[in-house]
Amino acid sequence: MYRPEIKILDCTIRDGGLMNDWRFDKAMVKDVFDGLAKAGVDYVELGYRADKKQFDPKDSGPWRFCDEEDLREVAYECDSKVSIMCDVGRTDYDAFIPASESIVKLVRVATYVKEIDKAIHLGKHVKSLGYPVSVNIMAVSHALEPDLDEALGELAQTDFEMVYLVDSFGYLYSEQIHYLAEKYLKKLPGKQVGIHCHNNQELGFANTIEAIIKGINYLDATIFGMGRAAGNCQLELLLGFLKNPKFDIRPVLDLIQKYFVKMKQELRWGYEIPYAITGILNKHPRAAMAFMKGVHGNTFSEFWDELSDAEEA
Amino acid sequence: MYRPEIKILDCTIRDGGLMNDWRFDKAMVKDVFDGLAKAGVDYVELGYRADKKQFDPKDSGPWRFCDEEDLREVAYECDSKVSIMCDVGRTDYDAFIPASESIVKLVRVATYVKEIDKAIHLGKHVKSLGYPVSVNIMAVSHALEPDLDEALGELAQTDFEMVYLVDSFGYLYSEQIHYLAEKYLKKLPGKQVGIHCHNNQELGFANTIEAIIKGINYLDATIFGMGRAAGNCQLELLLGFLKNPKFDIRPVLDLIQKYFVKMKQELRWGYEIPYAITGILNKHPRAAMAFMKGVHGNTFSEFWDELSDAEEA
Numbered sequence: 001m002y003r004p005e006i007k008i009l010d011c012t013i014r015d016g017g018l019m020n021d022w023r024f025d026k027a028m029v030k031d032v033f034d035g036l037a038k039a040g041v042d043y044v045e046l047g048y049r050a051d052k053k054q055f056d057p058k059d060s061g062p063w064r065f066c067d068e069e070d071l072r073e074v075a076y077e078c079d080s081k082v083s084i085m086c087d088v089g090r091t092d093y094d095a096f097i098p099a100s101e102s103i104v105k106l107v108r109v110a111t112y113v114k115e116i117d118k119a120i121h122l123g124k125h126v127k128s129l130g131y132p133v134s135v136n137i138m139a140v141s142h143a144l145e146p147d148l149d150e151a152l153g154e155l156a157q158t159d160f161e162m163v164y165l166v167d168s169f170g171y172l173y174s175e176q177i178h179y180l181a182e183k184y185l186k187k188l189p190g191k192q193v194g195i196h197c198h199n200n201q202e203l204g205f206a207n208t209i210e211a212i213i214k215g216i217n218y219l220d221a222t223i224f225g226m227g228r229a230a231g232n233c234q235l236e237l238l239l240g241f242l243k244n245p246k247f248d249i250r251p252v253l254d255l256i257q258k259y260f261v262k263m264k265q266e267l268r269w270g271y272e273i274p275y276a277i278t279g280i281l282n283k284h285p286r287a288a289m290a291f292m293k294g295v296h297g298n299t300f301s302e303f304w305d306e307l308s309d310a311e312e313a
Numbered sequence: 314m315y316r317p318e319i320k321i322l323d324c325t326i327r328d329g330g331l332m333n334d335w336r337f338d339k340a341m342v343k344d345v346f347d348g349l350a351k352a353g354v355d356y357v358e359l360g361y362r363a364d365k366k367q368f369d370p371k372d373s374g375p376w377r378f379c380d381e382e383d384l385r386e387v388a389y390e391c392d393s394k395v396s397i398m399c400d401v402g403r404t405d406y407d408a409f410i411p412a413s414e415s416i417v418k419l420v421r422v423a424t425y426v427k428e429i430d431k432a433i434h435l436g437k438h439v440k441s442l443g444y445p446v447s448v449n450i451m452a453v454s455h456a457l458e459p460d461l462d463e464a465l466g467e468l469a470q471t472d473f474e475m476v477y478l479v480d481s482f483g484y485l486y487s488e489q490i491h492y493l494a495e496k497y498l499k500k501l502p503g504k505q506v507g508i509h510c511h512n513n514q515e516l517g518f519a520n521t522i523e524a525i526i527k528g529i530n531y532l533d534a535t536i537f538g539m540g541r542a543a544g545n546c547q548l549e550l551l552l553g554f555l556k557n558p559k560f561d562i563r564p565v566l567d568l569i570q571k572y573f574v575k576m577k578q579e580l581r582w583g584y585e586i587p588y589a590i591t592g593i594l595n596k597h598p599r600a601a602m603a604f605m606k607g608v609h610g611n612t613f614s615e616f617w618d619e620l621s622d623a624e625e626a
Contacts, residue, residue, distance in 0.1 A: 206519030240593035280553035
């Protein structure tokens with residue numbers, strides 16, 4: 001698949017940070033940024049910009065906050081642009097300097113459908129400072145259709161550059177990806193549409209391909225699939241699929257060998273039965289992550305029964 | 314997806330045996346058969362029937378040979394039927410007793426396109442003894458189109474019940490699965506068509522779904538994805554997808570917890586970079602399996618370069 005409009009956004013440090021509280025050391029993140037730049041990746045998301053009044057910086061690594069000076073220590077101006085994410089309700093509006101003074105070239109606002117108005121408010125603030133803005137609607141597999149339609153309608157009226165389709169629970173199958181991709185593209189004329197998949201049912205890469213086939217051009221991926229719970233679409237598989245000659249898989253393979261094989265053994269993202277169960281059942285992965293840490297004392301089958309019976313997400 | 318015609322064939326012991334030389338102990342295989350029967354799986358493939366004149370029984374576990382008495386020790390007559398596989402050129406024609414005396418209810422002949430005439434010869438012998446026969450055309454991603462068309466044309470003229478589309482190298486993407494599924498279904502009127510995927514690019518489950526969408530009804534899967542190299546479509550994910558009430562995922566979850574989590578840590582099937590590389594590059598996984606055993610002393614990038622440059626498969 002060679003379509004020059006396709007852009008890859010690597011969010012290894014941001015989504016992967018959900019597995020280690022963003023405790024990546026700076027030398028490693030510097031290596032990651034450099035390797036991704038050499039691989040030709042278009043955007044590198046280096047973390048969240050969480051509100052330090054809500055989250056004590058002592059409790060997490062620096063990539064939960066993405067201070068400008070930390071970003072400048074690990075990244076440099078090049079064709080690979082720095083992205084950061086901020087969550088509705090967890091963001092200090094005053095933490096953003098004007099875009100002209102920042103190394104950040106994209107700010108992504110993560111929201112649930114029900115908080116879309118807050119997301120638009122936050123996006124407008126960020127946009128007013130000069131940043132390109134994406135709104136990422138999480139957990140779309142839990143959204144009611146009329147609510148989603150209304151949210152997309154409101155986003156269509158903004159001047160934000162981008163909207164992302166996000167399968168937070170790794171629940172969606174290809175036919176649902178097709179349906180949603182068509183909806184987003186139709187309802188958001190003139191905007192870029194992106195896809196962010198989780199891998200609970202090992203459909204992260206497959207669903208990203210399906211989104212490409214439907215015309216989505218912004219693709220999230222992570223190195224070795226590192227991300228919350230089962231993780232994300234693997235960057236290396238995506239690079240193997242895309243035939244754009246600007247991409248080079250080898251720097252990513254080097255990073256995997258140097259850092260990620262070992263980290264995966266310790267942190268255990270990827271295909272694991274508890275993650276698969278929450279994916280199949282369209283549930284938030286938090287129960288699976290607790291199960292993986294041994295909090296649940298029960299069997300896989302009991303976990304299945306418990307979640308099958310659970311009313312709430 | 315609820316389509317009553319859909320049948321699942323579990324080939325954990327047969328394909329998984331490629332990772333441990335079929336050294337599964339009988340109590341475990343008995344447990345596996347029983348769990349799969351409780352899960353409602355339609356066929357259970359318990360191994361190969363390899364020629365004992367070519368392969369010394371002392372070098373492998375019993376499931377490389379599938380002697381009738383070994384099968385009867387672990388399986389019983391029920392709605393889950395016993396299947397075995399035999400390879401063209403590695404099979405002793407005299408090792409088959411009449412079907413009426415056997416617990417085996419399906420014999421699958423594995424072949425490359427170039428050996429299709431031998432496969433048909435072997436299939437006819439087996440069929441003459443009363444067994445239903447499937448021909449599984451391996452490594453279809455290496456087949457030349459006219460050769461494949463000719464092979465399917467020859468198979469169409471047999472009275473074999475089934476033909477399988479096999480992505481041995483885990484190379485195919487959804488659009489290629491669609492194309493091939495349509496071809497097989499069109500060229501094999503009146504026959505059942507099956508799909509057997511490998512998971513090198515984590516597309517095993519995804520591609521199986523795509524085959525279902527195109528109308529393929531016989532689905533191979535393995536418990537926890539156990540199979541050669543990256544393994545196969547995960548049975549548990551497939552059961553989560555299919556809505557036929559006759560299936561129950563829980564006995565499979567129990568088997569995974571009891572046996573397969575530990576085996577996977579030791580044998581290392583699943584998503585690994587060397588397997589992904591051979592998948593992306595449409596190569597036989599043997600080089601990746603050697604790499605995993607440390608035979609290659611080089612890096613992932615060097616392995617990528619070496620295989621990218623290699624002329625032959």
